[in-house]
Structure formats: structure tokens, C-alpha cells
Amino acid sequence: MNIGEIARRAGVSRSTVSYVLSGKRAVSATTRQRIQAVIDELGYRPNASARALKEGRTRTLGLVIPPASQRLTDMQLGFVASVVEAAARHDLDVLLSPSGGDHDRSFERIVTGRRVDGVVLMEIRLTDDRVTRLATAGVPFVTIGRTADPRAMSWIDVDYATLISRCVHHLADLGHRQVALVNRSAELVAAGYGPSHRALAGFRTAVAERGLTGVDVCCGDDTPSGEACVAQLLAAHPEVTAVATINEAALPGMQRALSAAGLSVPGDFSVTGVAAQHWAEDFHPPLTAADVPMRQMGAEAVSLLLELIAAPGGPPRHRLYAPPVSLRSSTGPVRPR
């Protein structure tokens, strides 16, 4: 079933069928109807590969996600969902590439096989070979997150430094003097994961500004890690009265550890941080936190990418999100233990 078959049945040339499909040339009403009838009858749709070959574009976006082996966080999943959704609104398909390191076969296929018109790259590190790979290959791309020197590229990111800083100031305003930061996993920090490093920087800055005592710990992205991490924190630093976190997946475990230690939130202990709205609202009591607007960010990433594809020489564009800290019920005045 190809365009020639449609043309034959409709008694016209292939180009006329093509022009009926694209609307790029006037076609008389009668022939158009005749052709359309055949198309509808046979359910014809143009072969995507042939069209891509001819047009030089695939109408497909690549989405590079963290390797499937490690569970995606809710926030990552939110990005994936919103990118796919935004792409669908533009009638674009999304090709998934689970690529962590370099020299990844799937990633290489996407980069160099001309399978996609552009790429959205997730889970960026401060130095990231995939970014240079895409840049040298000349593939338009937008990152969710940014490298250490992101001036030359287009990206959107969450301003973790500012957000964690705001959280610390909020805790300081409530009288807390000894606060902790629960970061992401030690592996991510070691790998140069930007949000972790920037959150830590913001934490230290704010702690210094307010003359607080701050302790920071790494924590795996899951419930058991969160529980172990906070249990250990309470044992090693009993003077800590509040915690800020960017590790939403650890929240249930953190809550469990606090409960096991007999600490009520926010009466005995305050919790705040950066999280997907869903996690903040699932916390008990609802978490005072900066809600990351994942859906908006995914849509924005696609939007920037489409601009980049349309105008390959254009200037890089950025968007740094610093959503306000939503006051809910998990932070309160310090009450010394």
C-alpha cells in the first residue's frame, strides 16, 4: 500500500495524491474528493521512513532517560510524561533511549543514525560526555538540568541552590539553629550530579548567612535508605531539629525514622525541601516544600527544542525554575529536645 497504488486506483499521478495529502498545491475539488475517497477506503498513510528520507527530518524526538535498571524517581517520571505529552501535541513521536554512561549503543544510534530531529537529555551531570557528543554531532538538544558551564547550550533546570537556601532561611526564621540536608545518593554526588552539588552549595551558603550549624548527608533514592539515613542522622546529631531534602523518594522512610524516634512533625522536628507536588501532599503532615513544576518543564523543554530545530543557528536559551516554597504543615517553631 503506497502512494502509487492510491494514484493508480484514483486514475491520477502520484504527485497529485501527494499534493492532496500536503495541500501544497491546488487540486480541483472533484479529483481531490476522488483521491480522498480511495485514501479513506484503503486507510492509506504515507510511509514514515520514505517521508523522513525525502524530507530530511523524522518528526521524532529523542528522550534520553536514566538507565532503566535503576528505578526512575517520580520527578523523572513526571518529566518523561510531560515531554511525551507535549511532543504528542505537536504530532511528534518520542524515541526512548535509556543511556547513562557514554558509548551507549542506544544513545549512539540516536545521535548518529539520524533517527530523531532533536533530543531532550535528562539527568545531566556537571561534566557530561553526552552533551559534547550531541554538540559535535550537530544534533539539536535541550537538557533538563545543566552542566557546569552551560552558557553555550539550551537548558531548563530547577534552581536547587536558591530553593534549598530558601528552605534553610525559612527554618532559621522558625528558630532552628541546627539543620541538616538530606541529599541524593553518594553515587550521584560522586558522579557530579548537578542538583546535588548546587543544593549543597545553597545549603552551605544559607547556613553561613544565618550562622547556623549544618550537616549534610547522602541518601539513596528509596524508602529504606531514607529511614536508615535519618535514623543515623538522629543518632549522630541529636541536636538537629530540622531537615531539608531534595530526595523525595526517601521521604516515606524519613517519616518512618522520625516516627520511630518518637518525634512528631512539626512539633518536635521540621521537614522541608524540594519535591514533586505529589510527594509533598502525600507526606504526613503535608510537606512545606518547593513544588517542582514538572509538567510545565517538560512542555517548555519540547518548546525550546522545537525552536532550536526550526532555527539551528539560533542563540541558546535557558529557563531556571525557582517555584515558591509552598507553606504546608511540616515545619514549625523549634522546640528544643
Add this chain to the structure above:
Amino acid sequence: MNIGEIARRAGVSRSTVSYVLSGKRAVSATTRQRIQAVIDELGYRPNASARALKEGRTRTLGLVIPPASQRLTDMQLGFVASVVEAAARHDLDVLLSPSGGDHDRSFERIVTGRRVDGVVLMEIRLTDDRVTRLATAGVPFVTIGRTADPRAMSWIDVDYATLISRCVHHLADLGHRQVALVNRSAELVAAGYGPSHRALAGFRTAVAERGLTGVDVCCGDDTPSGEACVAQLLAAHPEVTAVATINEAALPGMQRALSAAGLSVPGDFSVTGVAAQHWAEDFHPPLTAADVPMRQMGAEAVSLLLELIAAPGGPPRHRLYAPPVSLRSSTGPVRPR
């Protein structure tokens, strides 16, 4: 950068380059090395669209997921991850289509645009237009889940009826006489979602077999719904001493409601069901549950699909998973309240 350019630089014809790449024809060592050197130097890789057009296959699988608007459950996410991972092992890319209803543009592109060699379809309903659409279009497909009459198609599924039945029998063995089933959302049930219907059937059968009293309720796929659902259940049926569920996303809320009611698990109340291992182990105490082997199922789906693609006329194949109920710590002997 195309194959002609490589041929020119290496001083050979395009076909020789092609044969070096495919290995389908003997090429002398010297010319092969010369060509390979040029390929490596320029980082050449064949244009995927041209290759797909010529070969008649795209080396791409389609994965139809529930619409992005609704959050994916952990189990769904596990399927997605394992399908993508399994496809990558076969050097196949995965095209995502978030399609719930019919007449979905993204779905239509995939089905009829020859963008993929085969499709994995998730979140199947008992009667599902997408299945008939794929069948009439002649696209090889495998479903995760099955329709009401799945004999003619290839699928893998979780045997919810058997698993929930086992859970009920386990509870009956422990002396529970009044048990409840927490199902998925009312919308899913109304839409003819297979797992919900089959779980309910298994529940009713087992309840009858053991002469128990059973009550079943629908519940949204999130923490608040789980909490509200169990709170309501306890209020309306205070005689219930145990619950089985297939709604893993509601588990944290269910736990919260039990805790709020002053019921300890498993001392005062038993909880069991079907869940991803991750959810079972995150429960407090660890949940006695049938662990759905998502990773294995995704890999199996890809495997079946590849068979189907290789032998289009082959007989349909099925695989029904009934993993054993893992005894953990959330079920215990009944203790009347």
C-alpha cells in the same frame, strides 16, 4: 555524511562499503581496513530512514502506554523500563505512544505509518479497539494483559484471579472470616479493565469456597484514595479483619488509615495482595504479597514480539504469570476486635 562519501574517500564503490558494514560479502582485508578507517575517522553510521525504507523494517518497537496525563503506577513503570531495557539488548529502539482511547493520532501514526516493526500494548481492557485496530492493520503485537477472548493473540498477563484467590485462602487459613478486596479505581473497573475484573472474580470464588464474608471496594491509585477508602471501609464494616489488594499505589494510604484507626498490622489487621516487590518491601511491616515479576514480563513480551515479527504466520503464544505469595510480616492470625 553518507555511504557515498565514505566510498569516495576510501576509493571504493558504495556497495563495497555496504558489504563491509553488513559482512554479507567477502571483502579483502586491506580494503576492509581502509574503509573501516574512514568510517571510524568520520564516525559514519548509516541513515536509519534510508535503511528502513530499503529493508522494510525499522528496528524499532512501539510501546503503547496509558495516557501521560494520569500518573503511571510503579508496576506500569516497571513494565516500561523492562521493555525498553529488553529492546535495547536486541539493539532495538522504542517509540512511545501515550494512547488511551481510540482514534488517537499518535497511535494511528504508529499503526499505519510503518514506523515500528511491532507493538507492545499495555493497559488492555476486556474489549479493546486498539487490539482490533492492530490486528486488521497486520502489525505484529503483544499485549501485557489480555482481552475477554484472547485466544487469537499473543499476550502475557498476571493471573490476578488465582493470586487474589490464594491471598483469600491464606487469610482464611489464619482464621479470618470477614475480608475485603481493595480494587483499582471505579473508572478502570467501568472501562472493563481486566485485572480488576479477574481479581474480583477470584476474590468472590475464594470467599465462597471458604464460606467467608467478602466486601469489595474500588479505590483510586494514590495515597489519599487509599487512606479514604480504608477509613470508609473500617467505618462501614468494622467486622472486617483483613484486606487483600491489587492497588499497590494505595498501600501507603491504607497503612495510614489503619494506623489512624489504632489498628496494628498484623496484630489487629492483616494486609496482603498483589504488588510490585518494591511496594511490598516498603510496606511496614513488609507485605505478604504475590510479587509481580515486572522485569521478567517485559523481557518476555519483547521476546514474544520478536518471534511474531520473525514468523508473522506463527501461532499466538501466551504466558500467564502466577508468582507465589511471598510470606512476609503483614498477615497474622485473626484477633477479634
Add this chain to the structure above:
DNA sequence: TTGTATGCGTTATCAT
């Protein structure tokens, strides 16, 4: 208003 011819980049058949 419509038809003809060309080329996108690749693989495979035929010829040398």
C-alpha cells in the same frame, strides 16, 4: 489543473 522526472541513502542483484 495535472503529469513527469529526479533524488533522498541504503541494500541487493547482476555483471565484471
Add this chain to the structure above:
DNA sequence: ATGATAACGCATACAA
């Protein structure tokens, strides 16, 4: 052992 060439299905420049 290698080269010339046709064909995959489409979009479009050019012709009529």
C-alpha cells in the same frame, strides 16, 4: 574481489 545499477516510497522542481 569489486563495481554499476535498480528499487524502496515519497516530495517537489519542472513541464505542459
